[in-house]
Amino acid sequence: xADIKERYGFSSxxxxxxxxxxxxxxxxxxxxxxGFELLDRRALPWxxxxxxIYQSREDADIRxxxxxxxxxxxxxxxxxxxSHLSQCAAYKLPQVTGRMDAFSxxxxxxxxxxxxxxxxxxxxxxxxxxxxxxxxxxxxxxVYGMLNERIHLARTKK
Numbered sequence: 630x631a632d633i634k635e636r637y638g639f640s641s642x643x644x645x646x647x648x649x650x651x652x653x654x655x656x657x658x659x660x661x662x663x664g665f666e667l668l669d670r671r672a673l674p675w676x677x678x679x680x681x682i683y684q685s686r687e688d689a690d691i692r693x694x695x696x697x698x699x700x701x702x703x704x705x706x707x708x709x710x711x712s713h714l715s716q717c718a719a720y721k722l723p724q725v726t727g728r729m730d731a732f733s734x735x736x737x738x739x740x741x742x743x744x745x746x747x748x749x750x751x752x753x754x755x756x757x758x759x760x761x762x763x764x765x766x767x768x769x770x771x772v773y774g775m776l777n778e779r780i781h782l783a784r785t786k787k
Contacts, residue, residue: 633715637738638724639707646703646735646753654699655755657780659683659772665693673698682762692763693772698756703735709756710736713749722749734777739770748773752780 634640654677659665665683672679677699685691700706714722722738725748734757737750746766748759750773759769759776 634711637711637714639711642707642736646751653753655697655752655757655780657695657697657757657776659695659775660779663772663775665772668692675699684763685767688765690764691767692761693767693769694758694760694762695776696756696758698758700754700756703751703754706751706754706756707736710738710749710751713756713758714738717747717749722747725750752777 656677658667658681664686666686667681668684669682670679671682673696675698678697680694680696683693683695698706698709700709725734725737725739734750734752737748739746739748746761746769748757748769750757757773757776759773761767761769
């Protein structure tokens with residue numbers, strides 16, 4: 630894992646979240662007006678975490694996966710992101726800066742070709758992983774933007 634952290638510049642990642650809501654769980658869903666329909670929501674092996682599978686209403690070959698992993702802290706979310714980056718098939722996904730700043734992401738990485746075919750981001754205590762899983766790939770930056778507009782934050786009860 631040390632090699633992955635060095636490859637992705639882990640030591641230069643922010644030490645705190647840009648979100649005032651740090652410490653809150655993220656829950657989001659693409660609504661009908663986005664052009665996608667929810668096919669399935671599956672629980673993930675982390676508390677309050679899930680994967681949604683969506684299909685385009687216009688093209689059945691377009692399917693996307695949205696994983697939201699809610700962590701206990703921003704530091705844990707960074708560790709989870711590093712772990713997911715270690716599983717990427719590409720040698721190194723480039724860090725996304727300009728396009729993601731508008732989406733309130735603390736840290737974000739995109740597809741190796743810059744096309745937006747995969748996005749891995751940290752927002753507060755949550756890791757958000759968006760990827761194409763259908764026969765036809767689309768640019769996921771607009772999808773992440775729609776998700777970001779619909780992200781609901783809820784206080785965790787301890």
